[in-house]
Amino acid sequence: MILGLIRLNIAALALMLIVYFVLSIWSRSVRRKKLGEEWDEEVQTGDRAAYVEEGLEDYDQSLRRKLILGVFVVPYLVIGLLVYVMNFQ
Numbered sequence: 001m002i003l004g005l006i007r008l009n010i011a012a013l014a015l016m017l018i019v020y021f022v023l024s025i026w027s028r029s030v031r032r033k034k035l036g037e038e039w040d041e042e043v044q045t046g047d048r049a050a051y052v053e054e055g056l057e058d059y060d061q062s063l064r065r066k067l068i069l070g071v072f073v074v075p076y077l078v079i080g081l082l083v084y085v086m087n088f089q
Contacts, residue, residue: 013072016072016075019071020068020069023068023071024068027064027065028056028059031055031056031059032052032056035051035052035055035056036048038055039051039052
């Protein structure tokens, strides 16, 4: 029983890790695209690459970036809640 639980946790962690990296890369690319479009439409002064990199540095410190870490927390909370509800109604 314990061995099965350990294997389940390892598989779940591996899946969550993959989802985290894909979601992180996707979100960063969307932000990069929006910064480039913002520079093209509004700023157009200075270096475009420097503007995008500065915006990405701000993005790295943002709440949205940290919320992606919820990929690791939310599934365990949902599983824990389901186990509690099913066993202790």
